[in-house]
Amino acid sequence: MNLSEEQFNIIQKYLRDDLNEKDQVLFDSWSEDSNFRTELLDQASILNSIETSIDTDLKNEINSWSGTTNNLKEISSETKGKSSVIKYLVALLLLLGAFWIYKIYSPVELDYKQVYASNFQVIPRENNQRGSEELYHLKYTEAMEFYGQGEYLKALDKLNEIEEVSPKIKSYKAICQMKLSKYNKAEVLWKEIEKEGDNEEIQNAEWYRLLISVYKSNQVNIDDQLEEILSNPNHLFHKKAIALSTSLK
Amino acid sequence: MNAEELARIRAELVNGITKPLKDFYLSYREDCRNVLLSKNLSDIDGADDIFSDAIIILRKNLISGKIQVLTSVRSYLISTCINLARKKIQYTTRTQNKMNEVRLLFYKNNDTTVDEVENKSELIEISKRAFSSLTDRCQKIIEGYYIHKLSMREIAENLELSSSDVAKTLKSRCYKSLLLEVKKLRSKS
Numbered sequence: 001m002n003l004s005e006e007q008f009n010i011i012q013k014y015l016r017d018d019l020n021e022k023d024q025v026l027f028d029s030w031s032e033d034s035n036f037r038t039e040l041l042d043q044a045s046i047l048n049s050i051e052t053s054i055d056t057d058l059k060n061e062i063n064s065w066s067g068t069t070n071n072l073k074e075i076s077s078e079t080k081g082k083s084s085v086i087k088y089l090v091a092l093l094l095l096l097g098a099f100w101i102y103k104i105y106s107p108v109e110l111d112y113k114q115v116y117a118s119n120f121q122v123i124p125r126e127n128n129q130r131g132s133e134e135l136y137h138l139k140y141t142e143a144m145e146f147y148g149q150g151e152y153l154k155a156l157d158k159l160n161e162i163e164e165v166s167p168k169i170k171s172y173k174a175i176c177q178m179k180l181s182k183y184n185k186a187e188v189l190w191k192e193i194e195k196e197g198d199n200e201e202i203q204n205a206e207w208y209r210l211l212i213s214v215y216k217s218n219q220v221n222i223d224d225q226l227e228e229i230l231s232n233p234n235h236l237f238h239k240k241a242i243a244l245s246t247s248l249k
Numbered sequence: 250m251n252a253e254e255l256a257r258i259r260a261e262l263v264n265g266i267t268k269p270l271k272d273f274y275l276s277y278r279e280d281c282r283n284v285l286l287s288k289n290l291s292d293i294d295g296a297d298d299i300f301s302d303a304i305i306i307l308r309k310n311l312i313s314g315k316i317q318v319l320t321s322v323r324s325y326l327i328s329t330c331i332n333l334a335r336k337k338i339q340y341t342t343r344t345q346n347k348m349n350e351v352r353l354l355f356y357k358n359n360d361t362t363v364d365e366v367e368n369k370s371e372l373i374e375i376s377k378r379a380f381s382s383l384t385d386r387c388q389k390i391i392e393g394y395y396i397h398k399l400s401m402r403e404i405a406e407n408l409e410l411s412s413s414d415v416a417k418t419l420k421s422r423c424y425k426s427l428l429l430e431v432k433k434l435r436s437k438s
Binding site: 012016017031032036037038040041043044045046048049050051052054055058059061062063065066120192234 | 269271274275278296297301302306342343345348353354355358364369372373376377379380387391394396397424428431
């Protein structure tokens with residue numbers, strides 16, 4: 001089957017679907033020649049055989065991947081069958097491993113409380129400069145006295161007796177609640193302050209709410225609230241928030 | 250999977266590296282099997298067989314560039330498996346289609362010698378041996394050019410040849426060596 005170089009090239013193009021119109025005309029005319037057709041079929045068959053062979057080899061390789069997994073399973077089940085002692089040892093090792101992992105990871109929860117404790121500071125008590133003749137001032141002064149002495153329950157009682165509930169009073173109440181571990185009640189108060197207070201009071205509220213989230217290990221809230229403070233470089237607690245963020249990593 | 254990852258995997262596959270396929274296989278075999286079983290499309294053995302074919306199709310489509318965007322390999326494999334199981338995809342290779350086309354040419358010309366060609370399994374064996382006798386690089390060039398229809402530029406890039414002209418020269422040389430080797434083996438058999 002002696003083909004010209006041109007015929008050989010046309011066959012190459014045909015096999016790759018690269019024939020242009022001119023090539024197609026040539027191809028059609030040559031395809032009437034049995035020698036040409038035979039060579040064409042030969043090459044097409046060889047390429048098909050190669051592709052089939054590559055696919056078969058790959059399929060065998062793929063099946064061997066499956067076989068590996070199955071063999072491992074078989075080996076594992078054989079081992080189990082042979083020695084129950086090994087089975088128990090494996091179980092024991094797994095238990096020890098689980099305990100070890102627990103020991104490694106359990107401090108993470110405790111860390112939140114530690115982070116909270118190391119960041120929580122009470123708002124300093126206010127020294128009442130005003131006269132004490134009015135009932136409001138009397139109760140407030142008493143509350144601040146208790147507050148200053150760390151008597152938060154008594155301070156809270158006194159603050160609750162004051163009818164006028166300003167954001168400032170609420171702030172002290174919220175701190176008292178936090179000191180008494182009533183975090184949910186404190187959170188409600190801080191939220192109210194965020195709506196009613198001035199800029200400083202709002203920023204205080206944001207910081208303490210963040211601390212409550214830290215105490216509760218609520219990572220979603222922590223991320224949101226931290227982001228709120230960190231995004232404002234002029235925030236009263238910006239630096240503390242940076243430090244808190246680092247300690248939580 | 251972004252375009253860079255696709256290009257990297259494609260280059261690996263063109264170079265005969267099957268690790269990406271193995272990773273896909275081990276990651277998604279269970280998923281595909283579960284889907285086929287839950288839809289009553291296959292039994293376990295059949296499901297594994299279908300999944301192997303899906304991996305082969307994925308390889309071909311990645312190499313040939315049919316797949317340009319692939320958001321989820323898992324979804325691609327699962328849908329291919331379902332289509333294979335429902336016989337929506339008739340898994341015939343490109344070269345098989347080409348061969349069938351050539352056979353038609355014979356019939357059109359009232360030439361029945363096509364039915365007398367050598368035994369298929371014998372031809373596969375001879376072609377396989379001839380192909381194996383080529384260098385690794387030649388094998389990749391022939392597979393890339395004739396089976397996956399890669400351009401000379403793509404072959405040069407993926408096989409790190411200096412230019413597409415070099416790839417073209419090598420391709421001609423390799424292909425002629427292949428045909429010559431087939432001829433030799435045939436004459437011996």
